[in-house]
Amino acid sequence: MPVNSSFPYPLYLVISEKDCLGKDFLKVAxxxxxxxxxxxxxxxxDASTGEFLYKALKLKEITDKYNIPLIINDHSEVTVEAGCAGIHVGNHDAAPSVLRSQQYFKDKIIGYSIEYLNQLENENTEVSDYLGISPVFSTDTKKDTITEWGLDGLSRIRSLTTKPLVAIGNVNFSNAAAIIKAGADTLAVVSAICGAENPEKAAYELKNEILK
Structure with missing residues (x-):
């Protein structure tokens, strides 16, 4: 799969301490x-702002070491305080159009979750760097699902926008190739890496499947 030049990150890890099932989330990362x-x-x-910021700063030490962008989910204050590469937001969070108007976020990565097709026509989609297709398949890590897009829904979105598409929701080795074929530029994974006995091996196998 050719890497999308405007969002050159084919394998995207979404991590939390809880999803690492007792393993040190920094080591998993x-x-x-x-x-x-x-x-x-x-x-x-579920973390307080202080706890979230502490975790972000510790994780950023690792991502900076390897020159990997660190994105913060939903929390603009933590994003700014930790000096992160960007933020990912949904429909109930700060709007991408509002964030983009702020000095810090003018040139930062902004991701936006797509839960309804009509979102593709709004200003938030226009100013976002990528669209999170959430979820492609339902998953226990995200219980507030609006639309389970499936492969057909992903293909439909692909036909309606040129924005980079990040597929998330029960993404794993067995369905990775099909999700890419349906139009995703990037696979976002949670359990397939966080819950794996060997996160490095799981990431390696997924990356190879994406780049076939």
């Missing part, structure tokens, strides 16, 4: 990078 992860998002839905 580093192993995943060694295995081929290109970009990491820290998602800590």
């Amino acid at each position: 580093e192993k995943s990078i060694l295995g081929g992860v290109d970009i990491i998002q820290l998602r800590e839905k």
Whole structure:
């Protein structure tokens, strides 16, 4: 698969301490990078701002070491305070159009979750760097699902936009090739790496499947 030049990150890890099932999430993150992860998002839905920031700063030490962008899920304050590469937001978070108007986010990565087709026509999509197709398949790591897109839904979105598409939701080795074929530029994974016995090996195998 050719890498999208406007978002050159084919394997995207979404990580939280909880999803690492008792393993040190910082070690999981580093192993995943060694295995081929290109970009990491820290998602800590239940953490206080202080705890989230502490985790972001510790994780950023690792991502900076390997020159990997660190994205923060939903929390603009943590993104700014930790000096991260960008933010990913959904429909109930700060709007991409509002974020883009702020000085810090003028040249940062902004990702935007697509839950309805009509979002493709709004200003938030226009100013975002990539669209998170969320979820492609339902998953226990995201229980507030609006639309389970499936491969047909992903293909439909691909036909309607030239924006980079990041597929997330029960993405794993067995369906990776089909998701790419349906139109995704990037695979975002949670359990397939965070929950793996060997995160480095899991990342390596997924990356090879994407780049076939």
